[in-house]
Amino acid sequence: MIQQQTLDFLNELVDNNNREWFMANKERYDLARENVIDFTAKLIKLMHKIDPALSADLDAKKCVMRIYRDIRFSKNKTPYKNNFGISLPTTGTKLGGAEYYLHIQPGKSFIAGGYWMPEANHLKAIRQEIDYNGHDLTVIIDNPEFVKLFGDFRAQDKLKTLPRDYAADNENIELLKLKSFIAMHSLTDKEIMSDKAADTIAQLCSKIYPLNIFLRNAIV
Template sequence: MIQHHTFDFLKELVENNNREWFQANKERYDAARENVIEFTAELIKLMHKIDPGIDAGLDSKKCVMRIYRDIRFSKNKTPYKNNFGVSIPTRGLKLGGAEYYLHITPDSSFIAGGYWMPEAGHLKSIRQEIDYNGHDLKKIIDEPEFIKLFGKFREQDQLKSVPRDYSTDNENIDLLKLKSFIAQHYLTNKELIKENSAETVAAICSRIYPLNVFLNNAIA
């Protein structure tokens, strides 16, 4: 489970996002990061049973993203993220493709899956799969429980124009215009600090799994 002290650290970081405070609280950061690493290790074991594409031996440390922000090209010069991000890939760390992503931050945590902003080659392949087998994707995203958990899949960011090689009267044009293919569900602090919180997150991911299979099959 995610410990109270992890959320407490992140809450205070929002109010004190500077190097002096961070260095003075480095031990608290290390403890919070270790908590997230341990939680991720537990989640990976559960997720492997749901999605065989996830390596059961995946190093949880490599899944937890850096808290340090790249501020070189950003107007926001605060040096640290106010969250812990966890990326669990389904095709290995360097292959790209569908993944599961856990975002831990006070009062705005969420679990997501799918493929965010696919590279050009993968996007072309996904669109081709939608064109050929859009009914398979619709069966996943229009399932009542999927909509209840993740909302309306089609309401993600779309192209303003029709993508090249497709026409406006294509029956799947609303899906073909998508820039990303993401399912996202918000989690409360209370859900994450429970003893069985990893099981709760894994159960939600089990509903994302068919979407990830569809996307990975498209780019295989």
């Protein structure tokens, strides 16, 4: 489980996002990161049973993203992220693909899966798969349990105009307009600090798994 002291550190970092404070509290950061790494290792074992494409040998340390922000091209010059991001990739996604992502932030944690902003050739392949086998995707995303957990899949970032090569009367046009293909579920602080947190998150990912299978099949 994620410990209270990990969330406390992130909360205080929001109001003290500077190098001086961070270095003075480096030991607290190291403990928080270790907590997240340990949690990730446990989650990987559970996730491999759900999605065999997610290797049981994943290095938990490499899955936990850096807390240091790249401020070179950003107007926001604060040097640190106020969250821990955990990327859980599946095999064959070296150049991007369907994966799972856990975001740990006080009051704003969530688990997500799918493919965020696919590169051009992958986006083209996914749209082609939707055009050919859109029914398979709608069966997944219109399932009442899926909608209850993740909301309206079609209500995410999409084109304002028609995608190239597709007509307005295409039965799946709203899916073809999508720029990302993400399912996301918010998690409370209580949920991520629970002894059953890893099981809860893995169970949610099991509901995302069919979506990831559809997306992976599209870009094979």
